[in-house]
Amino acid sequence: MKKTHLAVAALALAIAAAPVAKLQAAGLVAPDSRPQAESLLQIVKAKKAKMKAKMAKKAKHKPGRMAKSRGPGRCGENMYWKKGKCMDARNKA
Numbered sequence: 001m002k003k004t005h006l007a008v009a010a011l012a013l014a015i016a017a018a019p020v021a022k023l024q025a026a027g028l029v030a031p032d033s034r035p036q037a038e039s040l041l042q043i044v045k046a047k048k049a050k051m052k053a054k055m056a057k058k059a060k061h062k063p064g065r066m067a068k069s070r071g072p073g074r075c076g077e078n079m080y081w082k083k084g085k086c087m088d089a090r091n092k093a
Helices: 002-017 040-058
Strands: 079-082 085-088
């Protein structure tokens, strides 16, 4: 327990005595290392291409399956049989 307190006190003293400039942590990426676009037009084109790819990926889903009709007399609540399939009998006004 005494060693822990002594270590904490030594660390606090070292931090207090160190200059502030040396204590600041460096970022993972330097601000000037990020690639800069030559013009705003390139940025807009890149965003449009990214959005287009995203929309194309989204459009690839398969449509869901429809429920299979069982036959006349088995359609269910608020349904009736017409032209070989179950129809909705509710008022659609």
